[in-house]
Amino acid sequence: MTDIHCFDHSFGITTIDTGFVRPGFDASHLIIEGDQAAFVDVGVSSAVPLLLQVLQNKHLAPEQVKYLILTHIHLDHAGAAGSLLAYLPYAQVVVHPRGVRYLAVPKRLVKGSTTVYGEARMASLFGEVLPVPSERIIAAKDHTRLDLNGRSLLLLDTAGHARHHICIVDEGSQGIFTGDTFGLSYREFDTEKRAFMFPTTPPMHFDPEAMHASIDQLLTYQPQMLYLTHFGAVSDVCRLAHDLHEGIAQFTTLARGVSAQGEERTQQLTAKMQALLLTRLRAHGCQLEETRIMDLLAPDIMLNVMGLEVWLDKTRG
Template identity: 50%
Template structure:
């Protein structure tokens, strides 16, 4: 699907439908991708180009919000199909794109070799001369269309968000949380924060969210999943939940079965907020849709708690 600003939402197919998105921006016959999913997502991305009559040579940029594998795992393979493209990434993420050995080792330690192959495929490196490290405020142009990158830590220290002046929208990666379309109601989108297992930092995340709002955006393009509006309300919801999640984590400190207790607390928080938002799905369906995120948020909070 696309909108009037030449932005195409591509479902990468990761995990389930409408879970993981990347974006194609088209301007004046040139193109850029924002995030790319996994190796298994590459055919869908190339098909999106073909559907719009664009040759692969028309892609100038692959912009990564960060290098977690559901956002960047397919970057090396995709770049092999895009002869003119350069890859833009946060300076902390650039070394991992050039030599993904540490990324592969870390993910394999968590998921195991079989799951790595099933979900992500073999991670490919990107030639160093094709990688551009984007410091805070870095701008690029796509056929005259200005895209600005800002440093947005909180979910990860190697995270950036991309401001598109044409659409007055942000490509937010995971900084602006996740919002699945199954939870939409007459009140609009429903959103929850997403932590990461090793680099969640609540203070910087709240500051990053506030910085996004400073641009008075008309829309946010989330990796999980799609375009949402009403950024001011969603930002308030995110910050309230970040505070509630931190409080829940602190309440479990030193208690037995901490992970299970924290997952239960997060489940109760999200169910309560979903009901307040008017989500009509039953509890079991809500929990099923959020199961992966509840698990990851509990892990991320635990790591943050131990570190602090």
Template identity: 35%
Template sequence: MGAKLKRLDERITLIDGFDLGLANRTGSYVINEEELTIVETGPSMSVPHILEGLKELNLHPQDVKYIIVTHIHLDHAGGAGLLLNDCPNARVVVHPRGAKHLVDPARLIQGAKLVYGEDFDRLFEPVVPIPENRIIIKNDKETLTVGKNCTLTFYDTPGHSYHHFSIYDPVSNGIFTGDTIGVSYDESLKDVGIQLYLPSTSPNQFNPDDMLRSLERIQRLHVSKIYFGHFAESEHVDEVYKQIKQWLPQFVKVGKEAMDTQPGSVQKEVTKNLYQLIKNELRNHGVPDDHPVYEFIKLDTSVCAMGLFDYFQKQQKNR
């Protein structure tokens, strides 16, 4: 098969998990310290890519000590249980609100089926439960020592989901942010030299105020690198913060307008309007209409629309 690897430095390597069958979509990070650590597994279909990547790095699955998942959405953590079968000495590190759903993933599966419908089995099966004794819970500001000179710190960062933390790596002065401060399309757009970072407003725990607070918390850490779940690293941290702060209110505005004017077809309307909004911006920067990035954007705007609809429904119920 052959893994697609991107060595970010002498310690950290990104393995492309080909989530949804797409390159540059979702990745797992290998931190090669004394305690071999993987951040994010992707879905179960990504596990063979991780194992192949370890092999190409001359690393052994039995040496993996920690598998960290930023949150429990299946495109980030769905393969954790399956990967454990090949990593007998590893334990999974998770947010306190996510642990029970890794032990019993029934509700997690049910929620994902609402989003992905009949494609669920093809994209995510199997979702293997994780034994409780192989789970480590990390609360806000708790740490994990993975090497003599490397102690990771966990920060509670809701907004995308309640069960989300971000992980600060002091050696690279970088942070693994999952989906909390959005999605990077840099890898897809590098041929045209455009940077694009968009918020991820997927269901069903999206909250724009929490997302902004989490972004500002990360910003106060003065990191040099952001390691995205989707996809790869960015050293343009100020540009990330700037774009997410610009796009987030626009996403919320599109959702609110659709709720007010198109109550019978909110998701369809939001998907269409978000997609057009982003496409207009990329056109202004000279990105052609047939560029492959639009495949990702179509998918992401559809899922973001579901989350915006869910958010405004809850807002209405709480009035």
């Protein structure tokens, strides 16, 4: 089995590197409260053996997992849900109401991802996507509360990245599991214990105003720690929120400034986003080689450009 990289935090929270795309890119978070556990996001099907091994390492039986909480149904967060559930006899999958039908019948979800990545890359990246039995799905309406062995988890509807996105407020730890609503922060870009944050604007639902509002909503809970799927735990929340708001504004301004169409528009947006993120990283104090930075950012830049193009087409009608 591939080596498992885990990062234990306080309050029974563990970040598990699923190994998707590259190390330090995609996380599942395990919450343990007494003799019960919950996963927040589960990666793709190849992560299933890793997640089961972490349970064993934590001296937990599969029967002790109560919930698989999916921040949203993008496959890097939810692709393994059906496969993992087969090993967890008592677990229920918790997802935004808009995501329920896509988990139960994932054909449309797979088709949408195939449109983005192409058939061959789709298969190599995500593997098999199995359906989740509808009777094992909980539709998490806004402000739903889950009980994990007496630990209260508050689920919030947080649009902006996707219309089927929830965040999980863990009031006992003063932490929030943010999925992609609170952007991306890779540990390779940390400098002097300061994290770098930037937005994620993929197709098809990017909505800058909703994203601004969701970030501000999360701040009202005064979190001390944020647990990101991409990647891990970050603090200094207010500064990161400021950086994220600024990044959203910069991305939309950048997109509106491109008048070309078709492939030329894609090329111009890509070049401008590369330049913007490189400038921000240099101002942040990142000393990595430019080629290394671009390698790390390439998957996100591709998706962000695609999302901005969809958003531009919608706004320009």
